[in-house]
Amino acid sequence: MKLFDGIWAPSPRRVRIYLAEKGIDVPRESLDLRKAETDSPDYAAVNPRRLVPSLLLDDGTLIDDSVGICRYFEALHPTPPLFGRDPTEIGQVESWIRRIESDLYTPVTYAFRNKHAAFAGRAISGDWPEIAQIPALIERGELMWSACLDRIDAHLAARDWLVGAGFSFADIAALVAVDFGASTKMPDPLSGRPNLARWHAAASARPSAGA
Numbered sequence: 001m002k003l004f005d006g007i008w009a010p011s012p013r014r015v016r017i018y019l020a021e022k023g024i025d026v027p028r029e030s031l032d033l034r035k036a037e038t039d040s041p042d043y044a045a046v047n048p049r050r051l052v053p054s055l056l057l058d059d060g061t062l063i064d065d066s067v068g069i070c071r072y073f074e075a076l077h078p079t080p081p082l083f084g085r086d087p088t089e090i091g092q093v094e095s096w097i098r099r100i101e102s103d104l105y106t107p108v109t110y111a112f113r114n115k116h117a118a119f120a121g122r123a124i125s126g127d128w129p130e131i132a133q134i135p136a137l138i139e140r141g142e143l144m145w146s147a148c149l150d151r152i153d154a155h156l157a158a159r160d161w162l163v164g165a166g167f168s169f170a171d172i173a174a175l176v177a178v179d180f181g182a183s184t185k186m187p188d189p190l191s192g193r194p195n196l197a198r199w200h201a202a203a204s205a206r207p208s209a210g211a
Helices: 010-022 041-046 068-076 089-115 136-158 171-181 194-204
Strands: 004-005 028-031 053-056
Touching: 004 010, 010 068, 010 171, 068 171, 089 136, 089 171, 136 171, 136 194, 171 194
Parallel strands: 004 028
Antiparallel strands: 004 053
16 A cells, blocks of 8 residues: 655645544655656556545555545544544535535635646646636635635634534645645635634644644
């Protein structure tokens, strides 16, 4: 088994935080996206999409999605539960993951890819055609980002974590998305959002956040 990791990319960070929370050690190989190491022929032979993270199992099966990888390990190591402790929480965690991906993380990626010259004419992944930049997606991404952050801030007014009484993968997904947005110069996620700021401080203080 080998985990192909990314040095600075957000999706691999989700997996690293999850594994740290679980105390799971997996052999890994780090690839530097800034040096286009995912475009190497060797890695393309492992994952034709040329994205990270990827988990290559002993039988040759590839799981190349951060949530899919964490779901795999959750099935093998259910304690402590990070995808919900009962059917209700499982459903809520899944709902939050999808909301964060569609309303928070994806808008950041759209804004990032469409405002930086380095992405002009580049394919989203190895098996996609080149896609021209669309400036209107920058404003749309920033509007969606701010609206989703407002909803999360309101949701956190009466609770410490997004779902139930404990830290879950929903919090991991949100932390990574917030930090990714901040690092790519999206509008300040914490200004004027005291509940989100409190949650972010607590999530960032966990040892796993630095994984």
